[in-house]
Structure formats: C-alpha cells, structure tokens
Amino acid sequence: MRKNYVLLFITLSLSFLGFTQSGNIHGKIIDENGLSIPFGNVLIESLNKGTISDFDGSFLMVDIPSGSQTIKITYLGYADTEKEVTVKAGTTAEVVIVISPENLELDGILITGYNSGQAKALNAQKNKQNITNVVSTDQIGKFPNANIGDAIKRIQGITMQVDQGEARNIIVRGLAPQLNSVTLNGSRIPSAEGDNRNVQMDLIPSDMIQLIEVNKAVTPDMDADALGGSVNLVTRTSPNGFRVAATVGSGVNFITNKRIVNGSFLVGDRSKDNKFGWMLSTSINDSDFGSDNVEAEWVNEAESPVSGDDIQVDPFVEESDIRTYLVQRIRRSFSANLDYAFDANNTIHLKSMYNWRDDRENRFRLRYRSIEPIFTNGTETITGYQGEIRRQTKGGVDNNRNKNTRLEDQRMQNYSLGGEHLFGKIEFDWLASYASASEERLNERYVEYELEETSGGDPIPFDTDFANEKFPLITPLNSSDAALSNFSLKEITEENKFTEEKDFNFFTNFKLPADFFNKGNGFVKFGGRLKIKNKERTNNFFEFEPTNAAFDDLSALPLINQTDADFLAGSKYAAGMFVDPAFLGKLDLNNTSLFDVSDVPSEYVRANYDVKEHVYAGYVMTNQKLSDKLDVLVGVRVESTKTEATGNQIEDEENILGIITADKNYINVLPGVHFKYNVNDNTVLRFAWTNTLARPNYADVVPSIDIVADDEEIFLGNPELSATTSMNFDLMMEHYFSSVGIISGGVFQKSIKDFIYTFQFEDSGTGFDSFQPQNGDNANIFGAEIGFQRQLDFLPGFARNFSLMLNYTYLTSNADGIRNSNGEERTDLDLPGTAPNMFNGSLGYSGKKLNLRLSANYSDAYIDEIGGSTFEDRYYDEQFLLDFNASYAFNKGFSIYFDLNNITDQPLRYFQGVKNRTMQVEYYGRRITFGLKYDLFNKKQ
Numbered sequence: 049m050r051k052n053y054v055l056l057f058i059t060l061s062l063s064f065l066g067f068t069q070s071g072n073i074h075g076k077i078i079d080e081n082g083l084s085i086p087f088g089n090v091l092i093e094s095l096n097k098g099t100i101s102d103f104d105g106s107f108l109m110v111d112i113p114s115g116s117q118t119i120k121i122t123y124l125g126y127a128d129t130e131k132e133v134t135v136k137a138g139t140t141a142e143v144v145i146v147i148s149p150e151n152l153e154l155d156g157i158l159i160t161g162y163n164s165g166q167a168k169a170l171n172a173q174k175n176k177q178n179i180t181n182v183v184s185t186d187q188i189g190k191f192p193n194a195n196i197g198d199a200i201k202r203i204q205g206i207t208m209q210v211d212q213g214e215a216r217n218i219i220v221r222g223l224a225p226q227l228n229s230v231t232l233n234g235s236r237i238p239s240a241e242g243d244n245r246n247v248q249m250d251l252i253p254s255d256m257i258q259l260i261e262v263n264k265a266v267t268p269d270m271d272a273d274a275l276g277g278s279v280n281l282v283t284r285t286s287p288n289g290f291r292v293a294a295t296v297g298s299g300v301n302f303i304t305n306k307r308i309v310n311g312s313f314l315v316g317d318r319s320k321d322n323k324f325g326w327m328l329s330t331s332i333n334d335s336d337f338g339s340d341n342v343e344a345e346w347v348n349e350a351e352s353p354v355s356g357d358d359i360q361v362d363p364f365v366e367e368s369d370i371r372t373y374l375v376q377r378i379r380r381s382f383s384a385n386l387d388y389a390f391d392a393n394n395t396i397h398l399k400s401m402y403n404w405r406d407d408r409e410n411r412f413r414l415r416y417r418s419i420e421p422i423f424t425n426g427t428e429t430i431t432g433y434q435g436e437i438r439r440q441t442k443g444g445v446d447n448n449r450n451k452n453t454r455l456e457d458q459r460m461q462n463y464s465l466g467g468e469h470l471f472g473k474i475e476f477d478w479l480a481s482y483a484s485a486s487e488e489r490l491n492e493r494y495v496e497y498e499l500e501e502t503s504g505g506d507p508i509p510f511d512t513d514f515a516n517e518k519f520p521l522i523t524p525l526n527s528s529d530a531a532l533s534n535f536s537l538k539e540i541t542e543e544n545k546f547t548e549e550k551d552f553n554f555f556t557n558f559k560l561p562a563d564f565f566n567k568g569n570g571f572v573k574f575g576g577r578l579k580i581k582n583k584e585r586t587n588n589f590f591e592f593e594p595t596n597a598a599f600d601d602l603s604a605l606p607l608i609n610q611t612d613a614d615f616l617a618g619s620k621y622a623a624g625m626f627v628d629p630a631f632l633g634k635l636d637l638n639n640t641s642l643f644d645v646s647d648v649p650s651e652y653v654r655a656n657y658d659v660k661e662h663v664y665a666g667y668v669m670t671n672q673k674l675s676d677k678l679d680v681l682v683g684v685r686v687e688s689t690k691t692e693a694t695g696n697q698i699e700d701e702e703n704i705l706g707i708i709t710a711d712k713n714y715i716n717v718l719p720g721v722h723f724k725y726n727v728n729d730n731t732v733l734r735f736a737w738t739n740t741l742a743r744p745n746y747a748d749v750v751p752s753i754d755i756v757a758d759d760e761e762i763f764l765g766n767p768e769l770s771a772t773t774s775m776n777f778d779l780m781m782e783h784y785f786s787s788v789g790i791i792s793g794g795v796f797q798k799s800i801k802d803f804i805y806t807f808q809f810e811d812s813g814t815g816f817d818s819f820q821p822q823n824g825d826n827a828n829i830f831g832a833e834i835g836f837q838r839q840l841d842f843l844p845g846f847a848r849n850f851s852l853m854l855n856y857t858y859l860t861s862n863a864d865g866i867r868n869s870n871g872e873e874r875t876d877l878d879l880p881g882t883a884p885n886m887f888n889g890s891l892g893y894s895g896k897k898l899n900l901r902l903s904a905n906y907s908d909a910y911i912d913e914i915g916g917s918t919f920e921d922r923y924y925d926e927q928f929l930l931d932f933n934a935s936y937a938f939n940k941g942f943s944i945y946f947d948l949n950n951i952t953d954q955p956l957r958y959f960q961g962v963k964n965r966t967m968q969v970e971y972y973g974r975r976i977t978f979g980l981k982y983d984l985f986n987k988k989q
Contacts, residue, residue, distance in 0.1 A: 070111050072140040072470060073133055074392045077105040077121055080148050081985040082288040086259060087172035087182075088147075089122045096568045100175045103259055104285045110473045111561050119145065124174065125167030125788040126150055140392035140470060144288070166837070166851075167788050172261070177671060177681050178722050179265040179734055179780050179794075181205075184258070195379070196257055196281060197249030203262055204835050204855030205277075207886050207907035209924065210956050212339055212375055213972030214250040221264065221796065222829050222859045222882030222910075223276025227742040227772065231280045232462050233399050236271060238485040238549035240458050242585045242655065243747035247485075251403050251460055253331045253381045255295065255312045258284040264796070265722065265736035265778045268667040268683035269557060269573060272718045275742040275774050275800070283383055283401055286325030289985065290317040295331075297945070297979020303616065304374070306336035308977055323389045333379045340616040341371035341970040344520050346960050348919055350430075353423045363919075363965065364433060364514050367417045368522050370621045372610045376408040376453070393470040403460045408453035411442035412610045412626045416510065416522045433522075434507035437530060438538065439602070440496040443629035450491060452633030457488045464553075475559040486548040493542050493635075495627045497535040497602045517965040521620055532603035532625060540592045540599075542637060543651065549583040549746075567673035573683075579663040583746045589651035592643040606631040616953070616971030650756075653696050653704060654763060657750040660692045661743070669720075681722040688715045689743065693767055695752035710751040710767035716741050730786065734794075736778040744769040744804055748821040755816070762811050764820035770802040772823075780833075789838020800827040803879065805866055808916040825865025827879045832858045839894075849895050857886040868917055876918065883910040883924075897937045905929040909963065922967060925957035941984045949975045 077085040084105030091098035092112070101107040114137040121129045127150040133143050149167075172182040181203045197215030201208040208215035209225065217225035230237045230247040237247045259282040266274050292315045299308035309332075316327035345367040349358045380403070387397040419435035444450035466479035501507055509525040524530040557575035564570055599605070602625075610623040637643050669683020690713045697705040718739040725733040750765040780794030802823040811818045835855035841848045861879040868874055885908040892901040906928045913922040930951040937943040953974060958967040 069137045070113050071135040071137055072392075072473075073109045073112055073117070073119070073135060073143065074140050074470075075101075075107050075109075075119065075133075075143040075145060076288070077101050077107070077123075077145050077147060078288050079126075080146065082291070083985070084285065084288070085123060085126075085147060085171075086168055086184075087175045089171075089175055091120045091122070092117050093120060094118065098569055103172075103261075103282050108470065108475060110470070110475070119143065121145055121147055123147055123167065124171050124784055124786070142392045168259075170784060170788060170790055172259075173790070174732060174782065174784055177679065177724055178263060178267050179736055179778050181262040181264070183260040195250040196252040196254050196260070199254045199257075200249065200260060200262070200279065201905055202888050202890075202903070203260075204833050204888060205264065205831070205857045205886065206262065207883055208249070210927075211250065212373070212377070213337070213950065213956075213975075214377075216248055216250045217246050218249055218279065219881050219883070220262070220276035220279070221798075221831055221857070222861060222879065223742075223798075224881035226745055227275040227881075229271055229274035229278040231271070231278065232401065232483070233283060233464055233481075234280060234479065235462060235464055235481040235483060235553045236273075236551060236579070237281075237460065237462065238483050238551045238581070238583075240460065240485040240487040240547060240549070242487070242545075242547040244745045245743075248458065248460075251379070251405050251458055252281065253312075253333060253379055253403075255331050256283060256329060256381050256383055256401065256403075258282050265738050265776065266720070266740060267681060267722065268669040268685040268718070268720055269575065271577070271665070272685055272687055272716065272740050273742055275740050275772060275798075283385060283399055284314065284316075284327055284329055285385055286318060286327040286387055287316045287985070288318060288325075291315070291983075291985050293981075293983040295979060295981045297977055299947075299975060299977030301335060301337035301973060301975050303340070303971070303973030304336055304338050308336070308975070309334040310977065310979065325387045327385045328383070330382045331380070334376070335378075336376050337972070337975070338375050339371075339373045339970050339972050340612070340621075341369070341373065341968065342519070342617045342621055342966070343369040343371065343968045344960075344966055346517075346919075346965055346967070350421050352428055354426070354428055359428060361421065361430060362514070363517070364419070364421065364512070365416075365520050365522065366419050367415065368419070368520065369416075370414040370623045372412045372612070372615075372623055374410045376406075378406045378408075380404045394467070395469075396465070396467040398463075398465050400463045401461065403458075405456075405458045407456040407458065408444075408451060409442065409456070410453050410629045411440075412608075412623060413440045413442070414438075414623045415440065418507075419510065419522070420507075422509070432525075433510045433512050435510060436501075437499040437508055437524070437535075438496055439535065439624070439626055440494055441627040441629055441632055443493050443495075443632045445491040445493065446630070446633035450633070452629045454489060454492045457490075458486070460485045473561055476556070478556045479554070481551075481553045483551045483553075484548060486546070488547075489543075489545040491542055491544065493540070493632050493637075495540045495632050496538045497627075498538040499530060499535045502529050503534075517962075519618060519620075519966065519969075523622075532607075533601055535602040537594070537599045537602075540594070540632075540635070540637070540643070541589065541648075542592070543587065543589040545585075545587045547583075547585045549581065552578075552580040554578045562670060564670070564672050565674060567675065570670065570672040572668070572670045574666075574668040576666040577663070579661075579665075581661040581663075582659070583661075584658040585656055585747075587652035587655050589648045590637075591646050591648050592637045593646070594643055595641065602627070616955070616973060617969055649698075649704070653698050654752055654754040655747075656696065657747065657752065658694045659746040659750065661746075662690045664688045677726045679724045681724075682720070684717065684719040686715065686717050687741070689713065689771070691749060691767075693746070693749045693751060693765075695750035695765055696754075697752070698754040699757075708751040708753070710749075712749070712767055714771065716771065716773065730784045732782045732784075734778070734780045734782075736776070738776045738778075740774050740776060742772040742774075744771065744821070748804065755814075757816075760814075760816045762814070762816045762818040764818060766821050769804060769821060770823050772800060772803050774798045774800045785838050787839055787841050789836075791836045791838075793832075793834040795830070795832045797831075798829040800829070800879070801825075803827050803863065805880070805914050807867060809867070809871065823865075824863055827861060827863040829859060829861045829879060829882060831860070846895075849893055851892045851894060853888070853890045853892070855888045859884055859886075866914060874918075877914065877921075878911050880911050880914060883908045899935045899937075901933050903931045903933075905931075909959075912958065919961045921961055923959050923961075923963075925959055925963070927954050927956075928952055929954050935981075941982055943981045944979070945981060946978045947976065949977075 168184040209217040225246040261280040263278040312331035314329040421430040422432040462483040464481035513521040555577035562572040606628040667685040720738040752765040754763040782792040807822040837853040861882040887906040890903040912924040933947040935945040
C-alpha cells in the first residue's frame with residue numbers, strides 16, 4: 049500500500065512538472081507604440097481556456113496541448129486580435145502580440161483616437177476578479193496632479209486630507225488614513241509620520257507612477273491590513289523598445305506670486321535579444337508658496353466670580369492665532385527598474401524608487417491666549433474679555449541646507465528584487481524588498497515674545513467679535529497696550545526631531561492549475577509573507593537664555609512686517625511685526641558667553657519610542673469557473689502579529705523614572721469569497737465577503753506614562769490595544785460601453801470591531817485629567833457608489849469629442865462604546881473620517897491636437913477627532929475643488945500644457961461642534977503651471 053502512495057505522489061509530481069504531451073505559452077501584449085497593455089483578456093477559444101495579462105502586459109498559459117493554437121486578445125477600445133502559436137510538448141513558447149485601437153464609424157463619420165489610458169484602466173477594472181478601481185499613467189497626465197494624492201482623489205469613494213494645499217492623507221470609503229494600506233509594487237510603503245501609520249502621498253510625484261490600483265475588496269493573497277482598501281502604486285516598467293520622454297515647466301503661486309519649476313526625464317530600452325530591459329526616470333518639482341491661517345479654540349465654561357465653580361456661558365475663544373506660512377517645497381524622485389529573462393520560464397526584476405522632499409518653512413504666529421471673561425463686579429454678567437498676547441517666529445539656522453527656515457527633510461526609498469519562474473505547470477514567484485521612510489528636522493528654531501499685562505498689572509483687555517463664529521476676531525482694546533516695546537522675551541528654543549520606519553518584506557506565491565468543475569481556467573494559489581518593521585522616534589529640545597539685555601526690547605530687534613492687505617482669510621486679521629528669521633538664524637546659540645543653555649525633557653521625552661513589529665502571514669485560495677458566466681475566488685489568510693514597544697515612564701514632564709517595554713502577540717484568521725458573474729460580454733456583477741484589519745498606531749501602543757503635575761494631566765499609552773477588524777460585504781454591477789466607457793453602481797457594508805479613539809477621563813487617584821487610546825466597541829458603515837464615464841460620441845459634429853466622468857459616493861456610519869469625559873457612553877457619533885457625500889466630475893474635450901478638461905472634486909464635512917464632549921468634537925469641513933487643464937499636441941511626440949489649480953480658492957477648514965464655529969481655516973490661493981512635453985517611442989520589430 050505504501051508503494052502505491054509513493055507511486056501516486058511521483059506520478060502527480062511529474063505531471064505538474066510538465067512531463068506530459070503539453071506545453072506552455074508565455075506572451076506579452078503591446079500597443080502600436082510598444083507600450084504594455086495591462087489586464088488584457090487572453091483566450092484560446094478552441095480549448096475554452098483563458099487568462100488575464102498582468103500590469104506590464106505579460107501573460108502565462110500552462111498545460112496547453114502541443115500543436116498549433118490560436119490566441120485571441122480582446123480589449124475595450126481596441127480591435128480583437130488573433131495570433132497563431134506553435135506549442136511543443138515540455139517547452140514554453142514565447143509570443144508578442146500587438147493590438148491596435150479600434151476605429152468606429154458612427155453615422156458615416158469615422159471616429160478615432162479613443163483615450164488609450166481610459167481603455168487600459170477600464171479593461172483592468174473589468175477583467176480583475178475583485179472590486180477594483182484603476183487609474184493609468186495616461187489618465188493621470190490628463191489631470192493637473194502635482195503628486196500621486198491629487199491623482200487618487202479623482203477615484204470614487206476616495207477623499208484626501210490636504211497639507212499646505214496638496215493632497216496628503218488618503219481616506220477610502222470613510223476609513224481614516226491609518227486604516228488603509230498603501231503599497232509600491234505590492235510592498236507596503238512605510239510611514240514617516242511620528243505618531244501614526246499614515247503614508248504621505250504628497251511625497252510621491254505623479255509622473256513616477258504607471259498605474260494606480262485601488263482594491264476595495266482585497267483577496268487572500270494581499271496584505272489584510274486594509275480596512276478601507278488597499279492602494280497599490282505600480283512604477284513604470286521597461287519599454288518594449290527605445291523610449292525617451294521629458295517634461296519641463298514653470299508656473300506661479302498667486303498667494304506669494306513666486307515661481308514654480310518642474311521637470312521630468314525618462315529613458316528606457318530593451319536589448320536586441322529582448323532579454324534585458326531597463327527604465328530610468330527622474331523628476332523634480334520646486335515650488336515657493338505659503339498659506340494664510342486663522343485658528344481658534346472655543347470653550348463654553350468659565351469660573352464664576354460668585355461661587356468659584358465652573359458655569360455655562362456663551363461660547364467664546366480661549367485661544368486664537370493669526371498665522372502666516374512661507375514655504376518652499378522641493379520634491380525630487382528617482383526610479384530605476386531592470387528586468388532580465390533567462391528564458392521563457394525564468395525572469396527576474398529589480399525595482400527601486402527614491403523620493404526626497406525638502407520642506408522649508410517660516411511661520412509667523414500672533415497668538416491671543418489665556419482669554420477669560422470680564423464679569424461685572426459681584427455678578428455673572430460678562431462685559432468683556434482679557435488675556436495675553438504672544439508673537440512667535442519659526443525658523444532655522446543660517447546654512448546652505450536650512451537657509452534660516454525650518455527644514456523638514458523627508459525621504460522614502462524602496463528597493464525590491466523578485467522573480468517569476470515556471471516549473472512544468474507550477475508557477476512560482478517571489479519578492480524581497482527593503483523600504484524606509486524618515487523625517488528629519490534639525491536645528492528648528494523659535495523665538496517668542498509675550499505680553500501678559502498692562503502697565504497697571506492687569507491682563508490685556510480685548511475688543512472681540514465672537515458673534516461671527518465663522519471668522520472670530522480679537523484685537524487689543526487699546527493699541528498702546530500692545531506696543532512692541534511692552535513685549536518681553538519668553539523663550540528662544542532649538543529642537544531636533546528624527547523619525548524613521550524601516551520595513552523588510554519577503555513573500556512567495558505558488559500557483560498551479562486545478563479545474564475542480566471541468567469548466568476551464570481553475571487554479572489553486574498559496575504562499576506566505578514575512579514583514580519585519582521597526583519604527584523609532586528620537587527628539588530633543590533646548591532652551592537658550594540670553595546673558596545680556598540685547599533681547600529685552602522687541603522693538604529694537606530686526607523685525608519683519610507680516611500684515612497683509614490681501615490676507616486671504618480677511619484683511620481684518622493684522623499679524624503685525626515679528627523677529628526676522630534671518631536674525632534668528634544667525635544667532636550663535638552655542639556661545640556660552642551669549643546664552644545659557646538648558647535641556648527641556650518635558651518637550652520631547654514622551655514622544656520618543658522604539659517599536660518593533662513582526663508579521664507572519666500565509667494564505668491559500670482557489671479561483672474556479674462554476675459556469676460559463678460565473679467565477680468564484682475563495683480562500684483564507686492567516687496573519688500572526690508580534691509587537692515589542694518601548695517608551696518612558698515620566699513624572700513632572702522631565703523626570704524619567706524608567707524605561708518600559710511591553711509585548712503583545714495576536715493571530716487573525718481572515719476568510720474571503722469573491723463572485724464574478726458575466727451577465728454578457730460587457731456587463732459584470734460582483735459580490736465579495738472579506739475580512740480585514742488595521743493595527744494600532746505605533747505611538748498608541750507605547751507603554752508610556754507621563755504625569756504633568758503643573759497642568760494636572762496624565763498621558764498614557766496602551767500596549768494592550770487590539771487591532772481593529774472589519775467584516776465587509778460588497779455588491780457591484782458594471783456595464784462597459786464598447787466605445788470605452790462605464791456605468792456602475794453598488795453598495796457596501798462594513799461591520800467594524802475594536803476601533804480606536806482617545807478616551808479622556810479623570811484619574812481616580814489624583815483627580816487629574818487623563819488621556820489614553822482605547823478600543824471602542826462596534827461601528828458600522830453603509831455606503832453606495834455610482835459612476836459614469838464615456839466619450840459622448842453619440843452627439844453630432846464636434847460635440848462627439850467631449851467626454852464626461854461622474855462618480856458619487858454616499859456614506860452613513862455609527863460608532864458604539866465611546867465615552868465622554870464623565871464616563872457616559874455617547875450615542876450620537878459617526879465613525880471619524882466618514883464623509884457622507886463625495887463627488888468627482890470632469891468634462892473633457894479631446895480633438896486631434898487640442899485637449900481640454902475641467903475637473904471638480906467635492907467631499908462633505910465629517911467628524912475628524914472625538915473630543916471629551918459634543919462641544920469639543922472636531923470636524924473636517926466640506927471642500928469643493930475645481931481645476932482646469934489644457935494641452936496641445938503639435939505632433940505625436942511634442943505637446944504643450946497649461947494647468948490652473950484651486951479655481952475656487954478652497955481653504956482647509958476645521959470646525960468645533962457646529963459648522964459655523966471655526967477651529968482652523970487656512971487658505972492657499974490659486975496656482976498655474978505650464979510647460980512642454982516630449983515623448984518618443986521606437987518599438988522593436
């Protein structure tokens with residue numbers, strides 16, 4: 049009996065290794081320019097056997113009977129193409145198939161030039177098994193996108209949080225940035241943020257990316273840490289012939305009337321034998337801009353002069369800022385991708401990307417603080433307000449790097465080596481990658497002056513306008529009280545910050561044919577992944593006290609006036625005079641004869657930590673045809689997580705009582721099922737049941753304890769936090785137009801457990817206010833999406849060159865288990881990040897040479913941060929962005945472009961509790977860019 053089992057095992061092994069009368073076909077689909085055609089439909093009709101090409105146009109078909117076989121390629125917007133291939137037993141045949149755009153004749157008029165980028169994206173979306181949205185590089189180039197975040201926000205169900213007017217943090221289907229996965233060529237991108245897992249999308253230039261995949265329903269072979277979705281950025285691959293492309297441009301930021309400079313260069317080729325391919329690309333964007341900002345912190349309680357207790361009063365501003373930012377942002381990127389085919393069965397590839405962004409900033413901040421009511425003697429009637437004033441300049445040292453500014457040096461690098469191999473019928477691929485993201489801010493300097501009282505010893509009386517809660521205003525009641533000579537030096541400080549996350553990834557996948565229902569195209573796939581992550585933050589902070597009286601009189605120092613009649617929040621906000629950053633930068637702070645230096649641990653000790661995270665994952669799944677129209681993908685993924693977090697135990701903000709380390713291990717079992725039903729050749733119905741997770745932020749699991757006695761506050765980490773999990777249901781229907789377009793609609797629901805929020809409570813032992821991240825109970829999200837895009841070729845005359853893109857997403861949510869500061873559970877909360885309404889639209893015109901597009905992006909207001917009560921909740925306000933771009937092609941390779949961004953002058957705005965009560969409003973102004981583009985293809989024959 050044992051011999052029979054051995055013989056059976058040998059027989060099965062030999063069959064999978066290809067010792068049969070069959071062979072394999074390895075092919076690639078390209079267009080007339082030699083560019084890869086991703087996710088094309090590949091079919092051998094006589095065998096009822098097919099597959100889908102991958103993102104670089106390659107496909108593999110195994111276990112094909114020997115002899116002559118006809119391969120048929122179908123692709124939206126392209127003519128059906130057939131090619132004969134001779135298959136030999138035990139070998140792999142190689143084939144390159146060129147497809148051409150389809151010309152349509154409507155009402156006797158020949159229509160050509162359909163958008164190839166749109167065709168590639170829609171084919172990818174149509175042919176993938178799971179629910180996905182895809183944007184190709186051609187589509188990215190048709191929108192005025194400075195970074196990859198600006199491109200992603202065009203996708204339905206996605207909104208972006210901005211930083212200095214650029215899209216930075218991604219929200220997918222209402223889930224906050226740290227709850228989504230962002231990968232580069234399948235490997236997770238590490239985060240340079242110190243206190244969360246957010247990937248800074250504005251770090252990556254849009255022209256370095258070939259394809260964007262937003263997987264809204266992940267499959268078992270994908271990382272499961274994608275509660276909202278998984279965004280995969282695919283870098284450019286080597287061409288199928290010589291290609292060189294370049295862009296050079298300029299522009300102006302209207303808020304500062306300063307220039308923009310941008311450029312990119314790409315070159316690649318393949319060797320004569322087609323075995324070796326390479327692609328090098330680089331880009332730079334240098335922009336001088338800024339922002340005009342007003343901030344306010346509202347309260348509705350004050351100490352009664354009668355009873356001494358806190359009483360309810362009309363909301364007033366306890367602290368308010370007028371801020372002016374001057375920013376220079378230089379974004380550089382370099383990518384090198386190589387691939388080599390040893391033979392038809394074995395290829396390897398090396399992909400790399402290095403992004404480096406310098407963010408130089410000066411900030412001038414006028415702050416009205418410690419504001420309190422003035423009561424009529426012996427009553428609780430408020431007759432006015434009083435407080436303090438501070439003036440602060442942010443800058444840096446005077447050297448070639450900092451240039452008297454705060455320099456934020458951010459770098460993200462990713463290097464991966466992988467291979468694809470075929471052993472008989474077994475497909476095997478592997479990838480090893482190293483990635484890191486860092487943020488370094490050296491010699492960041494501040495000088496701040498304060499005015500606490502009048503000459504009579506009383507707080508400064510203010511003239512206030514709190515009735516206009518949208519634009520509250522505070523000014524000194526008597527201008528003489530706020531004379532510069534009355535200000536005294538509060539502090540001169542310098543700090544250094546460094547955060548770095550390092551990731552090592554290794555994964556393997558095995559795939560073999562397995563047709564359980566004799567319908568063709570079935571397979572089984574299994575594999576594993578190892579992720580080793582380490583994140584650390586190391587900050588310090590020093591205060592410098594002058595040894596002489598040179599800094600006593602603010603009015604005697606070199607000053608710069610930041611009052612601006614064109615201040616975008618309103619000319620009534622007059623910032624006034626500040627210490628010149630050039631003077632601050634030249635100070636010799638380390639000269640002990642001029643300054644006494646002191647370390648200030650309270651400013652940084654709590655922030656420093658070291659977290660190690662290891663993830664071990666394995667999966668198995670199968671894709672089967674249940675009928676000619678119905679496919680199912682079913683599988684399970686198991687992820688084991690081990691964390692080790694180290695932080696500080698602190699008393700009185702500076703006394704380190706000890707180092708604390710805490711471990712946590714947990715396992716998640718995550719099954720999933722995806723159904724795809726082809727109603728007809730152009731209509732697809734999908735259903736998915738998936739399970740996903742989101743691990744806690746690194747800073748939240750650090751077991752730190754910080755007791756701030758002076759403020760009667762305690763800050764606690766929570767190493768016992770559980771990962772947030774979600775069970776997801778998706779139903780989507782898509783109809784694809786033969787003239788390259790789509791109309792789609794669907795619904796989705798997420799049942800979330802153990803979401804994380806910051807709990808504010810009173811410590812029973814000390815009575816201090818305490819803050820700690822904790823798990824809530826359950827949350828639910830329900831949403832609906834509809835989308836439409838197509839060329840309006842049914843219209844008469846030139847109007848048929850117009851195209852329309854519209855998509856809308858509706859969300860509703862609720863969250864349970866969140867408590868107020870008094871311990872009572874709140875029942876009135878949405879899940880933070882869930883914008884109820886999101887909309888994208890664009891109207892484009894595409895002629896033979898002229899292309900025009902007007903693009904709109906809207907996202908509704910949503911709760912962003914849960915406070916201790918409804919009054920303290922912070923909301924991210926609605927935003928409506930309108931952009932325009934145009935291009936004109938002189939010939940096939942040479943064109944000019946023009947972009948106008950933020951036509952609506954949309955600010956970033958947060959409000960507190962109710963919509964009209966501004967917490968922060970920040971304006972960026974409009975921006976125009978223009979330039980030249982050149983792209984040359986030379987396809988190999």
